[in-house]
Amino acid sequence: MGDKDRNSVFIGEKPFMNYVTGVVMQFTTKGSSEVIIKARGKFISRAVDVAEVARKRFLENSVDVKKIDIGSEEFQSKEGKQVRVSNIEITLGKKLV
């Protein structure tokens, strides 16, 4: 597992606070200087919620949004249709003191 994967939190169906705690603990317990929140499709909204709650409610004034990337992949569904699925990567980073 590379450094990047270790610092990533993938957003899915689990309870919302699991992801928030995951992000906060990366910074606090594990001492990461950066955490990347990743999501696809309908979970993109949730990724933004996780980033906002983590940074404003739990890590207030210590973490910034460093970078946001969006993208998408096109692939063929079982029914033979072309489907495009979007994704997002939100990088939070410790503020320089």
Added chain:
Amino acid sequence: MGDKDRNSVFIGEKPFMNYVTGVVMQFTTKGSSEVIIKARGKFISRAVDVAEVARKRFLENSVDVKKIDIGSEEFQSKEGKQVRVSNIEITLGKKLV
């Protein structure tokens, strides 16, 4: 209405392609150099979809993601609970030739 509002597309419940067409026409018919796609809450995922389809399927190679901002507002719900709603602003801009 300021320049910024004129170039903004707010994502909501309307059919998906309405928003894609709105973005594409801002660049083509109205000659804007920048369009800002805005959304709140659950529509954030949709905003990313609109940006991706507009730029990859319809405006291929002519428009880039210039900037992405996320934020959130906290307010009191009717039931007296504190609610946080996230938002996103995706700025697409014409590539410099």
